[in-house]
Amino acid sequence: xxxxxxxxxxxxxxxxxxxxxxxxxxxxxxxxxxxxxxxxxxxxxxxxxxxxxxxxxxxxxxxxxxxxxxxxxxxxxxxxxxxxxxxxxxxxxxxxxxxxxxxxxxxxxxxxxxxxxxxxxxxxxxxxxxxxxxxxxxxxxxxxxxxxxxxxxxxxxxxxxxxxxxxxxxxxxxxxxxxxxxxxxxxxx
Amino acid sequence: xxxxxxxxxxxxxxxxxxxxxxxxxxxxxxxxxxxxxxxxxxxxxxxxxxxxxxxxxxxxxxxxxxxxxxxxxxxxxxxxxxxxxxxxxxxxxxxxxxxxxxxxxxxxxxxxxxxxxxxxxxxxxxxxxxxxxxxxxxxxxxxxxxxxxxxxxxxxxxxxxxxxxxxxxxxxxxxxxxxxxxxxxxxxxxxxxxxxxxxxxxxxxxxxxxxxxxxxxxxxxxxxxxxxxxxxxxxxxxxxxxxxxxxxxxxxxxxxxx
Numbered sequence: 110x111x112x113x114x115x116x117x118x119x120x121x122x123x124x125x126x127x128x129x130x131x132x133x134x135x136x137x138x139x140x141x142x143x144x145x146x147x148x149x150x151x152x153x154x155x156x157x158x159x160x161x162x163x164x165x166x167x168x169x170x171x172x173x174x175x176x177x178x179x180x181x182x183x184x185x186x187x188x189x190x191x192x193x194x195x196x197x198x199x200x201x202x203x204x205x206x207x208x209x210x211x212x213x214x215x216x217x218x219x220x221x222x223x224x225x226x227x228x229x230x231x232x233x234x235x236x237x238x239x240x241x242x243x244x245x246x247x248x249x250x251x252x253x254x255x256x257x258x259x260x261x262x263x264x265x266x267x268x269x270x271x272x273x274x275x276x277x278x279x280x281x282x283x284x285x286x287x288x289x290x291x292x293x294x295x296x297x298x
Numbered sequence: 299x300x301x302x303x304x305x306x307x308x309x310x311x312x313x314x315x316x317x318x319x320x321x322x323x324x325x326x327x328x329x330x331x332x333x334x335x336x337x338x339x340x341x342x343x344x345x346x347x348x349x350x351x352x353x354x355x356x357x358x359x360x361x362x363x364x365x366x367x368x369x370x371x372x373x374x375x376x377x378x379x380x381x382x383x384x385x386x387x388x389x390x391x392x393x394x395x396x397x398x399x400x401x402x403x404x405x406x407x408x409x410x411x412x413x414x415x416x417x418x419x420x421x422x423x424x425x426x427x428x429x430x431x432x433x434x435x436x437x438x439x440x441x442x443x444x445x446x447x448x449x450x451x452x453x454x455x456x457x458x459x460x461x462x463x464x465x466x467x468x469x470x471x472x473x474x475x476x477x478x479x480x481x482x483x484x485x486x487x488x489x490x491x492x493x494x495x496x497x498x499x500x501x502x503x504x505x506x507x508x509x510x511x512x513x514x515x516x517x518x519x520x521x522x523x524x525x526x527x528x529x530x531x532x533x534x535x536x537x538x539x540x541x542x543x544x545x546x547x548x549x550x551x552x553x554x555x556x
Contacts, residue, residue: 117537135348138345138348139345148354151350151358152361223340230340230341231344245341249337250341250342255308255312255314270308274307275304277337
């Protein structure tokens with residue numbers, strides 16, 4: 110349903126924002142890991158969104174707008190808890206390019222990944238640094254373009270690309286570690 | 299050709315770049331691309347079953363409804379809110395009036411949207427302390443406006459569940475406009491009468507109801523509907539369903555005296 114000028118602010122909000130509840134919720138799970146925390150984050154995100162709805166430009170990407178509020182709300186929360194360092198993007202500088210010299214290669218990545226439950230995959234994602242996992246979530250799960258993800262994350266498009274690549278490599282490393290623990294990894298050099 | 303860079307793999311996955319011919323001849327690049335695709339697909343699949351449950355979604359909708367909506371009738375919070383509102387009403391009304399006065403002086407040619415003015419005037423009418431000619435008799439409120447405006451507007455129509463709170467004259471678009479303030483099942487409604495027609499005010503979109511041409515728009519939480527009858531135009535403003543406002547407007551403009 111399209112937002113029209115004859116709708117009240119509330120109707121415009123319901124029409125433009127509420128259909129994205131699932132995407133926002135999934136992003137919250139990607140960030141928080143626990144559903145209980147995700148519930149709270151989603152509540153705060155939508156309450157902020159309705160307060161600031163006059164700053165949303167009709168016709169633009171409402172999902173990206175909501176995800177940006179979600180991301181900012183989450184980092185505010187982390188700062189409040191003093192869990193994160195001085196900048197939220199420090200992981201980009203901190204994480205070195207993956208060393209591919211000793212990298213495990215998967216004989217059949219698709220088959221291997223099917224050994225993991227959905228919860229195990231999400232848990233492995235949750236182990237990544239905050240901005241990496243949100244970036245990977247936006248690009249791979251929400252299938253936002255690099256430009257749209259850059260808008261949500263407030264970074265350059267090039268940063269989105271490099272961060273996505275690093276995040277995927279880090280996710281792979283974590284899944285490999287879990288696979289080794291469970292004894293179902295195939296090693297090939 | 300060199301192996302695919304990470305950047306190129308991202309571009310291929312996004313569909314921004316076609317798969318380079320090198321991939322067909324390079325086992326390593328083929329494998330890296332396949333792994334990236336598999337991880338991407340598995341991650342997407344893992345989230346497919348994740349979503350808010352019904353109870354959470356319903357609770358969130360209730361929270362959002364209470365975030366900016368009007369208190370429901372019979373809601374025990376209502377009386378507390380009215381008391382609180384009464385304490386802050388005058389500063390709010392004065393501030394709204396000041397904004398309008400400044401706006402009229404800064405933008406005398408109607409650059410402030412008519413919608414914003416309608417909503418601001420209606421907000422003043424909603425105050426329990428609004429300066430109204432308080433009378434519930436239709437004939438007397440018509441006479442009050444006629445004396446102030448120099449013309450006789452149509453009287454408010456009798457509608458079940460609706461009562462007249464009073465009438466008043468406000469500055470609108472640089473001149474005077476009359477209003478009836480009504481208590482209705484959908485809250486306070488302002489019925490304004492002015493010589494400014496909806497087309498000149500650029501009032502939202504135009505619609506046809508029978509032979510009547512009506513106009514409708516929304517501003518913040520207010521809906522505004524309007525119609526021109528002869529030299530006068532009537533506008534119904536409130537936080538009520540559009541159909542209710544249109545029905546009220548049609549009753550007004552169909553009055554024999556309008």
